[in-house]
Amino acid sequence: MNDTTKDLLAIISDVFGEPDGAYNIREDSQCAGRKSTENIKIEGKKDKPGIDIFIKEGTKGEKVFIPACITHSNVDDLVYNDFYVGEGADVTIVAGCGVHTDGEESSQHNGIHRFFVGKNARVIYLEKHVGVGEGTGARIINPETYVEIEEGGYLEMETTQIKGVDSTVRKTGGVVKEGGKLIVKEKIMTHGSQHAETNFTVDLEGFDSGVDLISRSVARDTSTQVFRSVINGNTRCTGHSECDAIIMDKASVSAIPELTANHIDASLIHEAAIGKIAGEQLMKLMTLGLTEKEAEAKIIDGFLR
Amino acid sequence: MLELKHICVDVDDGNKEILKDINLTIKDHEFVVITGPNGGGKSTLAKVISGLMPLSEGQIFLDGVDITNDSITQRANAGISFAFQQPVRFKGITVRDLLELSVGEKIDENRLCLYLHDVGLCPKDYIDRDVDGSLSGGEIKRIEIAMIMARKTKLTLFDEPEAGIDLWSFNNLIDVFGKLQKETKGSIVVISHQERILNIADRIIVLSEGKITAEGAKDEILPQLLGDQMKCGFCIGEGIDFNE
Numbered sequence: 121m122n123d124t125t126k127d128l129l130a131i132i133s134d135v136f137g138e139p140d141g142a143y144n145i146r147e148d149s150q151c152a153g154r155k156s157t158e159n160i161k162i163e164g165k166k167d168k169p170g171i172d173i174f175i176k177e178g179t180k181g182e183k184v185f186i187p188a189c190i191t192h193s194n195v196d197d198l199v200y201n202d203f204y205v206g207e208g209a210d211v212t213i214v215a216g217c218g219v220h221t222d223g224e225e226s227s228q229h230n231g232i233h234r235f236f237v238g239k240n241a242r243v244i245y246l247e248k249h250v251g252v253g254e255g256t257g258a259r260i261i262n263p264e265t266y267v268e269i270e271e272g273g274y275l276e277m278e279t280t281q282i283k284g285v286d287s288t289v290r291k292t293g294g295v296v297k298e299g300g301k302l303i304v305k306e307k308i309m310t311h312g313s314q315h316a317e318t319n320f321t322v323d324l325e326g327f328d329s330g331v332d333l334i335s336r337s338v339a340r341d342t343s344t345q346v347f348r349s350v351i352n353g354n355t356r357c358t359g360h361s362e363c364d365a366i367i368m369d370k371a372s373v374s375a376i377p378e379l380t381a382n383h384i385d386a387s388l389i390h391e392a393a394i395g396k397i398a399g400e401q402l403m404k405l406m407t408l409g410l411t412e413k414e415a416e417a418k419i420i421d422g423f424l425r
Numbered sequence: 426m427l428e429l430k431h432i433c434v435d436v437d438d439g440n441k442e443i444l445k446d447i448n449l450t451i452k453d454h455e456f457v458v459i460t461g462p463n464g465g466g467k468s469t470l471a472k473v474i475s476g477l478m479p480l481s482e483g484q485i486f487l488d489g490v491d492i493t494n495d496s497i498t499q500r501a502n503a504g505i506s507f508a509f510q511q512p513v514r515f516k517g518i519t520v521r522d523l524l525e526l527s528v529g530e531k532i533d534e535n536r537l538c539l540y541l542h543d544v545g546l547c548p549k550d551y552i553d554r555d556v557d558g559s560l561s562g563g564e565i566k567r568i569e570i571a572m573i574m575a576r577k578t579k580l581t582l583f584d585e586p587e588a589g590i591d592l593w594s595f596n597n598l599i600d601v602f603g604k605l606q607k608e609t610k611g612s613i614v615v616i617s618h619q620e621r622i623l624n625i626a627d628r629i630i631v632l633s634e635g636k637i638t639a640e641g642a643k644d645e646i647l648p649q650l651l652g653d654q655m656k657c658g659f660c661i662g663e664g665i666d667f668n669e
């Protein structure tokens with residue numbers, strides 16, 4: 121593992137040294153370390169790049185780390201990772217991707233993740249994206265996620281992209297079965313001329329299934345963001361999506377919801393609020409002695425916390 | 426000591442005058458209550474003093490220093506605190522964050538808790554709460570006052586602090602004023618309609634239609650305010666309802 125990977129790992133997964141649990145570390149399209157545990161098996165795919173992660177039924181409180189790092193320019197990485205989470209398991213998966221460019225050429229990571237969440241299983245999935253490096257090459261991350269939640273299953277996905285990623289198009293799709301629940305919390309900050317796009321498509325298939333999509337974002341400079349959420353309620357279910365964005369400078373943010381209720385007992389809500397930082401929030405913090413810049417930083421920190 | 430000289434505030438390109446030639450001095454250690462009908466300009470006056478609203482004419486001096494052109498931040502650092510009539514709600518900012526910002530540094534948890542105790546909130550239940558729409562009007566009003574207790578500056582402005590504190594008692598609020606005054610040895614200006622708050626004033630100022638229509642010691646002003654059955658002798662137009 122090279123030093124750039126070590127630095128990136130610390131940022132994206134708060135891991136210093138060897139992770140505590142099963143792990144697979146991907147460095148410039150190669151495997152830089154892998155460990156399975158008794159309950160969590162990680163195997164390389166035979167037909168394409170990527171891994172299969174098998175989590176035994178009933179596994180409780182374990183963690184899996186699967187960070188991916190790109191340490192220089194001119195890397196075009198594509199990976200397929202599949203998670204099979206056994207019935208009743210309760211685990212935390214820490215993913216994350218760091219892209220470091222040192223030259224003029226761009227580098228990109230395209231991660232395609234599929235989650236098969238078994239009956240009554242509970243998964244927390246954490247994913248942090250970051251771009252670093254002095255190179256002028258664009259840092260591109262395009263994550264694609266597909267989720268299938270069985271009866272009573274629960275998946276909470278928290279994604280964060282705060283710095284340095286020049287372009288990202290995120291696609292998240294899934295199906296939620298009876299009593300299952302999908303929660304997605306996304307935090308994005310874009311600067312300069314960055315672009316970030318999020319596309320959710322969720323089908324609520326099972327009785328009393330639910331989805332909650334929550335996006336908090338800050339767009340600065342001339343950056344652009346698009347948030348699309350498609351929720352189809354095909355039975356008695358609850359769906360909620362929320363896009364809350366702060367725009368600054370000459371940035372632009374669009375929120376495009378598409379809710380379809382195909383059943384009389386489907387209850388779907390979309391909320392979107394886009395605007396500049398509230399003047400009264402700035403003023404309150406200034407009456408406590410903060411400068412306008414300090415107040416602004418505090419408000420954004422809190423908003424994306 | 427705070428001195429306001431010929432303060433005028435116009436809006437709508439000078440077509441509407443909210444404050445008209447206000448002259449006022451608040452002495453050190455003084456407890457002043459400003460009252461008057463709704464729309465009289467009381468909140469505007471507090472905003473002008475704390476720098477939230479620009480003035481069209483006039484000058485403001487704090488301890489003899491002209492602060493007329495100072496920013497909100499500069500005035501805050503010079504020793505002015507302001508508890509808003511409508512406290513601000515945030516996203517992702519906790520009670521702890523606001524108290525720490527009020528003090529100006531990270532401080533001992535016990536000290537933070539004292540400020541919440543001062544306003545009758547159980548620290549354990551509130552310290553890590555987000556200051557957002559999940560707090561009731563009364564709760565957020567008390568957190569606003571706790572921030573004042575954490576700042577302890579030489580001049581504090583409270584804009585209708587009694588609003589929404591029904592669950593708490595007036596006595597507690599009055600104790601807070603007492604404690605603040607004792608610890609800061611500073612001046613307190615409270616905008617209020619409440620007889621019990623008017624009752625502890627050193628001086629009462631009546632502001633109506635942007636003008637000071639009466640000013641004097643409590644014993645002199647209060648009986649006249651309460652006389653004439655809820656109808657305030659000094660107010661232009663509508664009277665004040667002291668029982669609201």
Ligand SMILES: Nc1ncnc2c1ncn2[C@@H]1O[C@H](COP(=O)(O)OP(=O)(O)O)[C@@H](O)[C@H]1O
Pocket residue numbers: 436437443461462463464465466467468469470
């Ligand atoms: N920013 C503003 N622009 C225009 N009119 C305002 C503004 N702020 C206050 N006013 C008006 O000024 C008057 C005084 O308001 P305010 O100071 O809030 O009164 P009070 O606090 O005594 O009830 C009201 O008529 C109010 O509508």
Ligand SMILES: [Mg+2]
Pocket residue numbers: 467468469510584
């Ligand atoms: Mg007012």
